[in-house]
Amino acid sequence: MDRPANATPLNRLSARQVATGIRRRAFGIRDVVNACLARIRERDGVVRAWVDLDEDAIERQVSFAERTGGPLAGVPFGVKDVLDAAGWPTGMGSALYRGHAPRYDAGCVGQLRMAGGVVLGKTQTCEFAGIEPAPTTNPHDPSRTPGGSSSGSAAAVADGMVPLALGTQTGGSVLRPAAFCGVVGFKPTYGFHAVSGMKEAAHSFDTPGLFARTVDDIAMVHSLLMNEAEPELPAPAPRIGVPEGAIWDEVTAAVAGALRDVLAELARRGAEVVRLTLPPALRDLAEARAIVNAFERSRDLAGEWLADRDALGPSTFRIVERGFRITGSEYVAARRAIEGARAAASERFGDFDAVALPVTADVAPPGLGNTGDPRLQEGWTALHMPAMAIPVSATAAGLPIAVQLVARRFADRRLLAAALWIESNLGSRQPRAAGD
Amino acid sequence: MDRPANATPLNRLSARQVATGIRRRAFGIRDVVNACLARIRERDGVVRAWVDLDEDAIERQVSFAERTGGPLAGVPFGVKDVLDAAGWPTGMGSALYRGHAPRYDAGCVGQLRMAGGVVLGKTQTCEFAGIEPAPTTNPHDPSRTPGGSSSGSAAAVADGMVPLALGTQTGGSVLRPAAFCGVVGFKPTYGFHAVSGMKEAAHSFDTPGLFARTVDDIAMVHSLLMNEAEPELPAPAPRIGVPEGAIWDEVTAAVAGALRDVLAELARRGAEVVRLTLPPALRDLAEARAIVNAFERSRDLAGEWLADRDALGPSTFRIVERGFRITGSEYVAARRAIEGARAAASERFGDFDAVALPVTADVAPPGLGNTGDPRLQEGWTALHMPAMAIPVSATAAGLPIAVQLVARRFADRRLLAAALWIESNLGSRQPRAAGD
Numbered sequence: 001m002d003r004p005a006n007a008t009p010l011n012r013l014s015a016r017q018v019a020t021g022i023r024r025r026a027f028g029i030r031d032v033v034n035a036c037l038a039r040i041r042e043r044d045g046v047v048r049a050w051v052d053l054d055e056d057a058i059e060r061q062v063s064f065a066e067r068t069g070g071p072l073a074g075v076p077f078g079v080k081d082v083l084d085a086a087g088w089p090t091g092m093g094s095a096l097y098r099g100h101a102p103r104y105d106a107g108c109v110g111q112l113r114m115a116g117g118v119v120l121g122k123t124q125t126c127e128f129a130g131i132e133p134a135p136t137t138n139p140h141d142p143s144r145t146p147g148g149s150s151s152g153s154a155a156a157v158a159d160g161m162v163p164l165a166l167g168t169q170t171g172g173s174v175l176r177p178a179a180f181c182g183v184v185g186f187k188p189t190y191g192f193h194a195v196s197g198m199k200e201a202a203h204s205f206d207t208p209g210l211f212a213r214t215v216d217d218i219a220m221v222h223s224l225l226m227n228e229a230e231p232e233l234p235a236p237a238p239r240i241g242v243p244e245g246a247i248w249d250e251v252t253a254a255v256a257g258a259l260r261d262v263l264a265e266l267a268r269r270g271a272e273v274v275r276l277t278l279p280p281a282l283r284d285l286a287e288a289r290a291i292v293n294a295f296e297r298s299r300d301l302a303g304e305w306l307a308d309r310d311a312l313g314p315s316t317f318r319i320v321e322r323g324f325r326i327t328g329s330e331y332v333a334a335r336r337a338i339e340g341a342r343a344a345a346s347e348r349f350g351d352f353d354a355v356a357l358p359v360t361a362d363v364a365p366p367g368l369g370n371t372g373d374p375r376l377q378e379g380w381t382a383l384h385m386p387a388m389a390i391p392v393s394a395t396a397a398g399l400p401i402a403v404q405l406v407a408r409r410f411a412d413r414r415l416l417a418a419a420l421w422i423e424s425n426l427g428s429r430q431p432r433a434a435g436d
Numbered sequence: 437m438d439r440p441a442n443a444t445p446l447n448r449l450s451a452r453q454v455a456t457g458i459r460r461r462a463f464g465i466r467d468v469v470n471a472c473l474a475r476i477r478e479r480d481g482v483v484r485a486w487v488d489l490d491e492d493a494i495e496r497q498v499s500f501a502e503r504t505g506g507p508l509a510g511v512p513f514g515v516k517d518v519l520d521a522a523g524w525p526t527g528m529g530s531a532l533y534r535g536h537a538p539r540y541d542a543g544c545v546g547q548l549r550m551a552g553g554v555v556l557g558k559t560q561t562c563e564f565a566g567i568e569p570a571p572t573t574n575p576h577d578p579s580r581t582p583g584g585s586s587s588g589s590a591a592a593v594a595d596g597m598v599p600l601a602l603g604t605q606t607g608g609s610v611l612r613p614a615a616f617c618g619v620v621g622f623k624p625t626y627g628f629h630a631v632s633g634m635k636e637a638a639h640s641f642d643t644p645g646l647f648a649r650t651v652d653d654i655a656m657v658h659s660l661l662m663n664e665a666e667p668e669l670p671a672p673a674p675r676i677g678v679p680e681g682a683i684w685d686e687v688t689a690a691v692a693g694a695l696r697d698v699l700a701e702l703a704r705r706g707a708e709v710v711r712l713t714l715p716p717a718l719r720d721l722a723e724a725r726a727i728v729n730a731f732e733r734s735r736d737l738a739g740e741w742l743a744d745r746d747a748l749g750p751s752t753f754r755i756v757e758r759g760f761r762i763t764g765s766e767y768v769a770a771r772r773a774i775e776g777a778r779a780a781a782s783e784r785f786g787d788f789d790a791v792a793l794p795v796t797a798d799v800a801p802p803g804l805g806n807t808g809d810p811r812l813q814e815g816w817t818a819l820h821m822p823a824m825a826i827p828v829s830a831t832a833a834g835l836p837i838a839v840q841l842v843a844r845r846f847a848d849r850r851l852l853a854a855a856l857w858i859e860s861n862l863g864s865r866q867p868r869a870a871g872d
Contacts, residue, residue: 086739103532104532104743105743108735110738110739110742111738191771194736194738196639200630204627223764227762227764299543302544302545302550303543304546306541306550307541328849410771
């Protein structure tokens with residue numbers, strides 16, 4: 001290895017930098033993996049992002065990636081433990097699945113490995129991607145939640161343990177932990193990324209998603225999964241909608257102020273920032289979403305409920321019990337209501353490259369017993385719209401603040417282009433983790 | 437057992453008759469299961485509907501159902517081998533999954549077992565619910581295909597081996613085998629039945645479905661899965677749309693004539709039968725559907741492809757290879773086109789309780805190397821609309837002919853009510869299997 005002593009440590013490189021460095025032989029796959037493992041050994045006693053590390057399995061992955069090459073050759077990534085990765089058990093964050101061995105990779109894991117990616121291990125998840133917390137802590141303050149349910153994936157990327165991780169979002173399980181941990185989180189349009197080998201939480205909403213430290217990495221990996229060209233650079237200055245009204249009611253002054261400042265800065269740099277009124281159909285979405293969510297969660301866990309309900313965590317138990325009491329006609333009415341809102345939102349959002357909103361009303365709250373409030377994230381998931389969290393600021397105590405960017409369904413590339421423009425104009429605003 | 441000697445054999449009873457008889461103690465769960473097993477032993481050497489029969493596992497199911505009771509207590513059912521049933525391996529019709537043991541029931545299997553249903557075993561499926569054929573034969577003529585991919589479930593119900601079976605439909609995998617085998621097949625609105633524990637084929641289209649010998653059984657089981665009241669009886673005379681145009685171009689005189697006769701009969705009995713022009717958006721659906729299907733199949737099998745592609749059957753291999761060459765922009769354009777057609781079809785179909793069409797252009801074709809033509813079924817699957825196949829006639833040689841009933845999304849109960857009216861006016865038109 002022939003790198004200057006003051007270079008970014010290998011575990012802190014972006015996925016693109018890792019892939020490029022390996023292709024140019026600036027360093028080897030094993031060097032990157034070792035740097036990530038060293039960081040994990042140093043910090044995971046506090047962060048608890050990983051379910052377990054199997055060095056033999058990692059060694060097999062490294063050998064495989066060295067042989068196969070590919071655009072992601074040597075890029076280590078974490079896999080949320082509701083997604084299968086061959087060679088690791090899939091634990092689902094639940095006592096019910098302890099030691100459960102899948103035979104093959106989940107679809108999106110397989111695609112990343114086909115491109116040369118290296119599975120470093122499974123990351124902690126709330127039970128069945130719900131709200132029963134994982135043991136993971138926030139890398140910026142171990143007394144605070146990292147958010148959930150993709151807690152381990154967000155924390156591992158934020159803490160420099162891995163440049164890339166896979167998550168899933170049914171409510172706010174990618175965007176909320178991305179915001180709380182200060183990394184970029186991306187949930188594509190529903191159905192765009194493969195769902196095979198993913199344990200269902202509520203199948204009408206379940207969407208695999210990505211965590212990275214740069215928008216550029218997200219664009220690279222999403223384009224690879226979709227077999228499409230990356231958005232062209234330089235991206236044009238975007239048209240950004242900013243909703244008015246009730247969505248801001250509970251947002252703290254710190255978060256609202258940070259977003260106002262950032263939007264003003266983007267406008268100064270050439271973005272068109274326009275006020276927008278959300279369609280009325282979105283107002284009643286929360287109740288319909290809760291009905292579909294509980295109805296489907298109960299049915300998607302019917303086998304587990306039948307055999308082992310007493311081993312479920314209390315919040316999982318409660319939602320399944322509640323879901324089985326919902327009637328079909330309530331469910332169908334809720335599905336119809338969501339569909340109406342979906343059409344209305346797609347129409348209204350079509351005028352913008354991205355609509356900018358808070359991800360969360362506040363920074364990561366204290367305590368590990370609750371992963372935070374999903375209300376500002378979950379509606380867009382139910383509407384099947386692509387959404388991103390991008391860190392834009394931090395409190396004086398170093399807790400990250402993010403903006404949420406949402407676009408109409410199918411407009412993922414347009415959203416990514418807008419986010420790339422924002423990243424190139426703002427630079428990285430990720431606060432360093434406490435351990436740095 | 438105290439039943440008259442000329443009563444319907446227990447293996448030929450409907451699910452409702454089984455449940456009622458057991459509740460009234462006319463016979464026991466074990467009697468029904470034994471009658472089904474006897475039929476399987478007698479006939480499965482020819483029909484080959486079952487993957488394997490594990491009598492110990494069945495015994496455990498019987499004991500469980502005797503203890504728990506429930507509305508389906510004692511109703512034996514078959515489970516397509518892409519759906520998990522705890523206690524049986526899930527083979528996926530593929531060498532790759534030989535001996536693969538799931539930990540829990542698929543969601544819909546678990547729900548049926550919670551209601552007292554008895555898993556009798558796994559039924560043969562085309563590889564990964566695709567088109568690589570299962571060994572199953574058509575119960576009406578073992579030289580002919582039973583259709584696919586839910587080949588074993590359709591054949592088992594048709595042959596009197598079990599009153600009820602679960603299948604899945606991504607193209608025409610429930611309705612086509614139902615039509616070829618002469619049983620009732622039902623595919624609900626996309627997302628209505630739980631998909632957990634189901635191996636994905638193409639996730640935007642995959643829909644679990646049901647096989648039974650009566651519409652009444654389908655209505656009973658669907659209502660149970662949805663936690664809603666069964667449609668009220670007597671059902672009112674339905675308004676039935678009959679599309680004109682290209683959809684009939686390749687339909688044989690035998691099938692077209694049988695459907696014409698049946699629709700005339702329904703009109704005489706009070707149904708309103710109205711001609712209908714399909715919206716133009718449906719015309720170009722086939723190509724868009726093929727693109728989404730191949731794109732998603734490749735990604736949903738990415739893990740299997742990476743590790744063991746050479747053990748895939750030739751048709752599975754080809755579609756995965758093709759799917760990985762499709763670009764993201766082709767996929768997104770196809771998703772958009774399907775969504776446009778979905779809106780158009782739902783609007784047009786809203787005027788009818790059911791739209792009546794052929795399920796297939798002809799009866800089950802000779803040969804076991806090909807499961808038949810999916811073109812008349814797959815569009816409705818892509819559009820997420822509920823669809824049923826109901827046997828209405830047979831050729832002189834005893835090969836079944838079915839009508840397809842399709843309704844707008846979310847209108848499953850209205851469709852079932854129309855189908856119940858049809859069943860009560862026509863009576864059962866299922867030809868007996870060759871072995872009877």
